[in-house]
Amino acid sequence: xxxxxxxxxxxxxxxxLHCALELDKEGYQVLATARQQQDVEKLKALGLNAYQLDLxxxxxxxxxxxxxxxxADSNIYALFxxxxxxxxxxxxxxxxxxxxxxxxxxxFGWHQLTNLCIEHMLKHKQGRILQNSSxxxxxxxKFRGAYNASKYAIEGLSDTLRLELxxxxxxxxxxxxxxxLSQFRANALAQFELNIDINQSRFQHTYQKMxxxxxKEGPGMAFTEGPESVLKxxxxxxxxxxxxxxxxxxxxxxxxGFMRRILPTKWLDNLVKSF
Numbered sequence: 001x002x003x004x005x006x007x008x009x010x011x012x013x014x015x016x017l018h019c020a021l022e023l024d025k026e027g028y029q030v031l032a033t034a035r036q037q038q039d040v041e042k043l044k045a046l047g048l049n050a051y052q053l054d055l056x057x058x059x060x061x062x063x064x065x066x067x068x069x070x071x072a073d074s075n076i077y078a079l080f081x082x083x084x085x086x087x088x089x090x091x092x093x094x095x096x097x098x099x100x101x102x103x104x105x106x107x108f109g110w111h112q113l114t115n116l117c118i119e120h121m122l123k124h125k126q127g128r129i130l131q132n133s134s135x136x137x138x139x140x141x142k143f144r145g146a147y148n149a150s151k152y153a154i155e156g157l158s159d160t161l162r163l164e165l166x167x168x169x170x171x172x173x174x175x176x177x178x179x180x181l182s183q184f185r186a187n188a189l190a191q192f193e194l195n196i197d198i199n200q201s202r203f204q205h206t207y208q209k210m211x212x213x214x215x216k217e218g219p220g221m222a223f224t225e226g227p228e229s230v231l232k233x234x235x236x237x238x239x240x241x242x243x244x245x246x247x248x249x250x251x252x253x254x255x256x257g258f259m260r261r262i263l264p265t266k267w268l269d270n271l272v273k274s275f
Contacts, residue, residue, distance in 0.1 A: 005029040005072040006238070007065075009053060009113070010083025012039035014182025015132065018227035019080065019234055020048055028238075031068045031076075035083065055083050055109025056101070065116045078128040078238055079117045081110045084150065086188040088210060089196040090203050091145040098195050099146055106150035111157060118161075118170060127170040130237050131158045132230070135178045135253040139260055139268065141275050143203075143210060162245060173237040176257075178250030179224040189214040221275075223251045 006023060010016040011032040020032040024047070032043045033053035043050035049071060053064030068076055084106040087098060114129055121127025136144055137151030155174060162172040192214065198207045233247035248254050259271060 002075075003027055003029040004077040004238075005031060005068075005075060006078040006080060007031045007033070007068045007072075007076055007117070008080040008082060009033050009055060009110075010035075010132075011043055011048070011050070012036065012183075014184060015177070015180060015227045015230045016080075016082040017043075019082070019231050021046065022228075022231055023234075023238075024048060026235075029072065031071055033064055033083070053083075055106075055113070056104040057109075058112060061109055061112045062116070065113060069120065074120075075124055076117060076120055077126070078130065079114065080130045080132065080234065081114065081154075082132040083109070084132070084147075085191060086144065086147040086184065087195055088143055088188050088192045088214070089146070089207075090143055090201065093196050093201050093203070094146055099149075102146050103150055103153070106147070107153045107157075110154065114157075114161070118165070121170045122168065125169055128238055128243065129161070129170065129172050130234060131172070131174050133158070133174045133176045135176060135250075135256050137174070137176060138253070139256050139272055141272050143206070159245075171237075171243045172245070173243045174246045175230060175233050175237065176246055176248050176253050177230050178252035178256075179221050180230060180250070181224055181226050185214055221252075225250050 006028050008016055008020050008030060011020045012034040020030050024030040030048060032048045032050045034040050034043060034050065035054045037052050040050045040052045051064055051067045054060040087094060087102050117127065117129060131154050133154050134151045136148050137155040140148045158172050158174050165172060198204050201207060229249050233249055237243045237247060248257055259268060263271065
């Protein structure tokens with residue numbers, strides 16, 4: 001029986017790397033992609049079939065998908081959109097150009113790759129598309145506005161796709177993690193230091209405290225879990241006869257998801273203002 005093929009973006013570290021390695025062990029044909037060639041070489045050294053794919057570059061997305069089709073013998077079963085980054089900072093300190101750059105990777109690249117996969121999957125009359133969203137796609141938190149907005153966009157796009165694909169055998173699932181052990185915080189710190197002028201911001205004092213949190217080793221907050229928690233939901237979304245529209249990961253996501261449904265907006269704002 002032919003192995004099912006899954007294309008995964010953002011495999012350089014964290015969730016993408018863990019899922020790629022474990023799904024490969026479990027018998028999937030994993031096609032792992034990363035933005036930088038040096039990370040692609042590391043993936044290959046780990047025994048994965050890997051390719052360079054930069055979600056911010058439309059040509060790179062087209063080439064990456066063409067490679068995936070070739071590797072999969074023109075039968076890609078699943079796409080796991082995972083590659084993304086955060087740009088911490090108050091929205092008033094983030095320029096139009098900076099926000100556009102983030103959306104190129106976190107939203108527009110996903111949209112392009114998803115559409116390519118949908119066209120492919122329609123020909124094969126089946127497929128699974130998994131979108132790695134976030135608890136920040138459910139509720140906004142201050143100084144995370146750019147990432148919030150990108151995940152809200154992914155939530156909206158995914159909900160719409162689910163409705164538009166209802167008469168097909170292509171299933172859309174959102175994976176919604178809370179805090180997960182990964183390089184995400186270190187990468188966010190690098191983006192902050194590169195893009196935000198602390199000395200020119202009215203949030204200068206707040207930013208100093210935020211930097212301390214971003215530089216802290218280990219879990220950034222309580223109830224942080226490992227990437228294996230995400231993998232568990234990915235498995236469900238790949239194998240369930242009728243996969244769920246959303247899979248919550250970590251206790252904070254379950255808590256916020258519940259509170260979002262029952263609390264008035266002002267009360268919810270008061271709840272999340274300290275995060």
